Amino acid sequence: MRVSYFEDTDTLLVTFSDSPVADSTDLNEDTLVDMDDQGRIVAITIEHAAAQTDIRECSFAYPPTCSKTP
Numbered sequence: 001m002r003v004s005y006f007e008d009t010d011t012l013l014v015t016f017s018d019s020p021v022a023d024s025t026d027l028n029e030d031t032l033v034d035m036d037d038q039g040r041i042v043a044i045t046i047e048h049a050a051a052q053t054d055i056r057e058c059s060f061a062y063p064p065t066c067s068k069t070p
Helices: none
Strands: 002-006 011-015 023-026 031-035 040-045
Touching: none
Parallel strands: none
Antiparallel strands: 002 011, 011 040, 023 031, 031 040
């Protein structure tokens, strides 16, 4: 997964995979969701990101790997 912010256009791009895009759906006039041929999300594009998100605050937490004790 990659998160990119383009300050010159105030666009936030969240890419979940490198699969080819088969379809795109507008959620609203500023948000586009790209999907692959299986209906899985490939990317989300948010225009006017500063007005729609708190782009100044970004964090990502991945759960720790669980290990079983013998």
